[in-house]
Amino acid sequence: MPSDPCYAPGPRDRTVRHPDGRVIAVPEGWALLPPGDAGLTRKVKSLGDAWTVKEKRGRRMFSRGVWADAAQIETARELVEAQRASPAHQRKLDAGRRRREKAxxxxxxxxxxxxxxxxxxxxxxxxxxxxxxxxxxxxxxxxxxxxxxxxxxxxxxxxxxxxxxxxxxxxxxxxxxxxxxxxxxxxxxxxxxxxxxxxxxxxxxxxxxxxxxxxxxxxxxxxxxxxxxxxAPVPAVPPSTLSPQSDHEAAQREKYEQVRARLAARTSRRRK
Known part of the structure; x- marks a missing residue:
């Protein structure tokens, strides 16, 4: 199964939904790598097949992790941990931190x-x-x-x-x-x-x-x-007590009062 498509969560446990609507079962031996570690996710994808799962909520897309072979995830984790423990990686992190602080x-x-x-x-x-x-x-x-x-x-x-x-x-x-x-x-x-x-x-x-x-x-x-x-605490001032300071504010205030009057009239009619 190619790793290019971006899948959605499936209706059941260990299932994903293909972009064309098909529900696919996750292969045996695969595990879900939770989101949050971009470096580890990239390493897992570079080692073999992986299914990226994202879920749309409103207008935003949220990552739900990556499905991949459990052994592949463990290998990727070991490689990433070894890389991050190396002095060269620490020097790179320190240099990046100094660069960001300077900026x-x-x-x-x-x-x-x-x-x-x-x-x-x-x-x-x-x-x-x-x-x-x-x-x-x-x-x-x-x-x-x-x-x-x-x-x-x-x-x-x-x-x-x-x-x-x-x-x-x-x-x-x-x-x-x-x-x-x-x-x-x-x-x-x-x-x-x-x-x-x-x-x-x-x-x-x-x-x-x-x-x-x-x-x-x-x-x-x-x-x-x-x-x-x-x-410091400021005395509460209801918006209705704010006197307009310009023609624009006066116009905005008048519009608001008109809307409020219409809403009150509509509510009164409904109660009757």
Whole structure:
């Protein structure tokens, strides 16, 4: 049986489903190598026939492992373990680790500089600009953080802007404590409204307006970087109490109120 096709899990134990729909029994003496060790999986496939099993869940494909002869898997495991125990392999791993650490350090510097260019505060607020950029970079750049700063789909300039707005949403607004109705598009609407407020706040510092000690940005940065890791509680503010700050926000608020009124009317008719 060729190892090229990608099989799906079968309906019964030790069965797989061929791409053409046929259910095939796994040969006697074969074992399932669980996913998780890419090097071992490659070695098993290189030694002989192997059936790759993947399962589609929604839009994503998940590996369920590789079926292969049990002796073949054991041979591959011994070869991989011997290779990984060799000094040459350890040197290769160390070199790769140093290379990644160097690249990460360079990216942190680049990202922090890009955030500062986006902030572009007035010279009287340059110290605050540096402190804010440091706090944002510290939060957003760690490997595995899952933040927008780690994506490669957009330019670093757009990453810096998005990370800044996201940081301000959590640090300078009551977003984390809001009770947002579970209405389609409502959370996105609230985020847009808070983003506009964040941009308005940034504009004040770009134009050189005097700093206010009670300013939420001043409060968030008063103890950075600890402020980034431990946010001070912000009083909960229901979305309905947020007064619009622009024509766009007013229009969004009006649309939301119309939708809510229609839903309430529909519910009332159903009860009758």
């Amino acid at each position: 990460q350090a360079a990216y942190v510097v680049e990202f922090r500089s890009t955030v500062r260019r986006f902030l572009s505060f007035h010279p009287t607020h340059r110290d605050l600009e540096a402190k804010m950029a440091e706090a944002i970079a510290t939060h957003a750049t760690p490997v595995g953080s899952g933040t927008v700063a780690r994506t490669q789909r957009i330019s670093v300039e757009r990453r810096a802007e998005a990370a800044t707005i996201a940081w301000m949403r959590h640090q300078t607004t009551a977003y984390d404590h809001m009770h947002i109705p579970r209405v389609k598009g409502k959370r996105r609407e609230v985020r847009r409204m808070l983003a506009e407020r964040s941009r308005a706040l940034l504009k004040r510092y770009r134009t050189g307006a005097p700093a206010d000690p009670s300013d939420p940005l001043q409060t968030a940065l008063s103890d950075a970087p600890e402020a980034t890791r431990h946010r």
